[in-house]
Amino acid sequence: MYEINMPIKIPKQMYVIFVNFIMLCLGGFVTIYVAENINAPGYERLYLLPLTYTFCFLILFSRMLFQRFKVFIVVFTVIGFARFVMLPYFIVFNDYYGGRSPEPPLASSMETAIYLMVYELVMVTIVIGILDYFQNKKYKARDTQQPFDETKSYFGYKVFIIIGFAAAIVIPGVISSISFFIPKPDLVDVMEDSNVLHMLGGYMFILAKQLIFIMVTWWTYKKYVATNQMLYVWIAIIALFTNIGIFIGTNRSDIVLVAIVSLVTFKLLFPKYFKMVVFFVGAMIVGIIIVMSTVRNIASISGGTSGVTDFTDNMQVYFGGPYNVAMALETKLVFPEARHMSVLFFDIFRPMIGVNIFVKNLPFDYSNLFFNQRYFYSDHTTQILPMIGQGNLFFGYLLSPIFSVLVVCLAYFIQSKIDRTRSIEMFYFLTLVCTRMGMLMGQNTMNIINDLSYNLALFLIIYYVNKKIVFKKRLGDVRYE
Template sequence: MGKKMVLLFIYLMTILSLVFCLFNEKSVNMINMGYGSLWLLPFTFLIVTIFLFTNIILKRKSFTSYLFIFLSGIRFVVQPFVSVITGQFESLSMYSSTRQSNEIAIALMCYELVTISLLITYLVFKDNFFTADNLLKKLNKEKKLEGNGFFYFIYIVFSFTIFLIFGRNSGIFSFIFLKVDELGVRVGDLTDFRSVATKQIVLAGLIFSFLLVVSFSAKKFKETNRKRYLLYSLIMAMINVSVIVGERRSIQVYTCISTLYLLYICFSKKSKLLMWIVGIGSVTILVMMSLYKFLNIFIIGSYSEALKNNTVDQNQWSMILSAYFGGVELLGTAIDMKAIGTYPLSNIFYDFLRSIFGISFFFKDKGTLTTEIFNTFVYGYKREAGQLIPSVGYGYLYMGFFLSPIFTGLNVLITYNLERILFKLKSLEMSYIVSFIFLRFGTSLYQVTPPLVSMATQYLCTVGLVFFISKFFGKRKEFGLNEKSIDC
């Protein structure tokens, strides 16, 4: 689909959403709940698209800006449209925000979109880095495995041993689909140290297995043109995307795209078929994970039974969009929370310190995380997680209305710089690591920043640490581990 066709689709969808919202603006239900001005969301998106997004799409090739436009489209166009069609404006939370807070939330979202769109436009047009020709040259540069292959082999053996001892029967790992080990019990997130450590060690071993096989196969394929090396890479890529830890589908998405990116780097034009197969396999896994969550497979115990007895509630789509993309009600909830309390700036520092892997332990129980305060407010009892605070809501809590987009802006700046770094990298290992972190930030631009920092630092301090140790050993002749790197 060409850029002009993409723009045409964006304009048609935005105008359609705007028309539906305008025709329903006087609905008693919408007015009573504070959604009478919901039409402002697609209208603001339309104005920003005309004056800013159109120029970006036609003249620049920045994935940060594309992700922002895509997420904004869902938040400002699709979500209002689905809400009006279904008549469902609430999210999945147990709390219903007040009419006044919802009205403020709509105004706040429009203000956020305009300010961050201006920031994005400035960033991608300030130099020629994101022109198509420039990026194509950077993508075509050869990247190589910079760490030591023998060290990686030793670490892979170590990680597999850890898997056999601690991970195989622990319920931490699933393959292709989430297992139901005990009826009524969801997989959830890992919290105890041994489980987290086991997960990170084993996943790092899997990643470096993938990198070793793909880099070796790419080199051999260039030398011999034998298709069996494509097959080796395909098998390893499928294994990499098929291992599931927890029920977070976003992690599978990041793993899939990072895997596809490495296949493209190593095999270039020959990667198309590989990428299609891995992509289809990944989508299948994501569908299975979604069924597990939304059809309550963990209660029923069988995927086939859940599909047979399922009745789809159209209102659920509106609730899901609101919950996952920071809808009006979630933002209104943050505004309600601010109205009944005061939140010192020191909470921000605590949130970030508790999110930095390695030092977070020293700050445990020294305060209360904002996410815990928010979820306790939403559910009415002490709860650490459940609902996500939109980044603009987080900014509103601590900075007030005019500085509320500051954390969305921070997310954009981090993502933008990660993208620049990614295209400059010459290392296969860091290309995979940085692409994973870039995707985490890039797909969460409208989410609160500390959880993103948590994942990024955890990834750098585990997978990244193995790479840096391997690179150090590779330079030390006395270790006998300085084999030549494999180029892609």
């Protein structure tokens, strides 16, 4: 008799217990360490950040991570861990309680900022729990054997791809702003500082590049299913790396976003080879970001003497740490005009691709400009106004998490569309937007709106035009449905 060794399947509940144990140890350690070693006025309650996140993780997020894959929750949990656990630890460990402003925030502002961050996390956690409960009731698992339906026609996409590449060649400056794996120098904020035609050409090229990735990946998937030949897997991998490695400008979050969504799409079609690919993609992303940081020539807060200090400072900036939230609170005091509804109007419509053409010359300022004026007392605009600070600016302490809550609601609405769509291209671009929303605590509404209009609005136009056009090979004509 032969014994059949069946693989042992570990229940998901065991993973939840294990991750909860790790989080309890890490969160407990950081909470105690921060509470015992704080050495700056205004930071006395800093330990509340890791403590609150640990409770939220144990109560809700750990279970959600292993229920079913939702890119918003994964990204939100990772960013939350960095913001609420890692950052407080490094602030205290490195004794770095400052920032880049020549005039630091008051101790009272720091204390209020910490309370607001806790308030924001609690409110967002409650909303996520409620929305997730109702969404899970309606959820139907995707068919892993046939995850998507065949697109009836690619004619509209092919025409747009030709137009997108032609625009990159014809419009001055677009082709020179495109990087291939290695970021080009002197391209910092190239899309933000360009004219409308240049920006449109760049957006069209990036959209065309991503459509090529989707079409090639879907084609290789069908060929692999039919033939089981590894050649098609390698073609899909090459398409994956190319999609990530071709970019415009030096915005690091854009590179990470495309990498995450490309990997999610690849995993859905080629789950067997995902682990092999993800390591090399991660290494490539780290390499690109390191080179990109050098190209951007970001000033070292420590003058190059302490990598830990520079790392802490970067976390403070990109994850909306307490220093930046405190700065946002003082923006309201230093510039009372920043609370005006015209500023909110500009915050909504100025970053909206297309609409911004009509409003950008209006005599208004946007909130991030006031925030940076408080930060540097100059025209520098390098710092990101945290979303909780933006909410407080317009609606006060009580309603300060309103923007964060609205973004969560929108993310869950988009997630419901992701769950139901049978279109691979719709899945890709909706996931791209949902990934950006997972970074909400280090962003503001301007980042989210810009991303929605850039990554989703333009694609939806092309998507619906493509659906209406059917190319008949046999007759050699084009008709509209």
